[in-house]
Amino acid sequence: MKFAHSSKSITDLESVNIEIAAIPDRQLAGLRLTYQDRTYDLIRIFGDRQLDLAQQQFQDLSLKQNAAGMLATPDKYLLVREVGYYSLWAFASAHQQPIVLGRANLVERRAETSLELQQASMWLLQEIWLQWQELLGTRQLQIFSENLIAIAPQLQSRTDLDRLLAMSPMTPIALKAWESADLIAFDRHIYQLAQQKLGRQFGTELTIEIVRSMPPQLQSALTNVLDI
Incomplete structure (x- = not known):
């Protein structure tokens, strides 16, 4: 048409x-x-x-x-x-x-959005984790966790990752160990893992769907970071 x-x-x-x-x-x-x-x-x-x-x-x-x-x-x-x-x-x-x-280049200069970025990052992590568990099983979930721990200095063990998975994404308390740049790198790595493990097109579509389910201010934070 x-x-x-x-x-x-x-x-x-x-x-x-x-x-x-x-x-x-x-x-x-x-x-x-x-x-x-x-x-x-x-x-x-x-x-x-x-x-x-x-x-x-x-x-x-x-x-x-x-x-x-x-x-x-x-x-x-x-x-x-x-x-x-x-x-x-x-x-x-x-x-x-x-x-x-x-838009992604603007994120590094917007420290005032760090709390919203943290909330969006936790939301993305937890939703991707649930999908990973359902689609790929326990073994792949273990590989996923090892990848995340390896790239995030704030995660020293699976216990640290479990804390993130258990916390409410909308907690108003900032995680002091995480800077905006750390969250940006973490989110992009999650996105890349989703593309690698689930297939690029499905991983991209799944991530877009998760971001769309967030409140508008969190959608904006991750749209900028992931360029989706």
């Missing part, structure tokens, strides 16, 4: 191709969409009840493009109807990437 210049226009999933691809200058793989020989990067995921919000953001982006005097590009933004949610994409061009994709 041709994507007309209207906030109500939606592209069907059957018309596009979405795959995991390596993004230049980034350590993590990301989702890339191809539509009519054009490549797009993911901006945001919306739940199936958030169509109005998705259409509004599409319209806002288009208006900003026009207000900035940028040369109009056909199908610069795509709103895609997927199974259970909608996804918003931007045409992948050199000048667009710092606007759409550069």
Whole structure:
């Protein structure tokens, strides 16, 4: 379906191709969409009840493009109807990437969000752990724990990891041993492990689904960190 210049226009999933691809200058793989020989990067995921919000953001982006005097590009933004949610994409061009994709670089300079980042990190860890246990079994869970302990200086043993798994993600008390940079590295490692052990596409989709289940302020923290 041709994507007309209207906030109500939606592209069907059957018309596009979405795959995991390596993004230049980034350590993590990301989702890339191809539509009519054009490549797009993911901006945001919306739940199936958030169509109005998705259409509004599409319209806002288009208006900003026009207000900035940028040369109009056909199908610069795509709103895609997927199974259970909608996804918003931007045409992948050199000048667009710092606007759409550069969010992860801002996280290191936002120490004031450290508590929200901690809460989001604990939520991600606990949800991934449950899925890992259900899908892969005890042996893989042990390997997972060994990987996490090896990369996090704050985790000296399985007992330390068990404490994180048992704590409420929404605890208002900051973990003093964890700096924002530590949490960022920890979250990215969890994400990479999910992609490696569950398959890149399923691991990515599972992580996106977990992030979508969080309160908005926590969603924002992890969206920035993981660039999803």
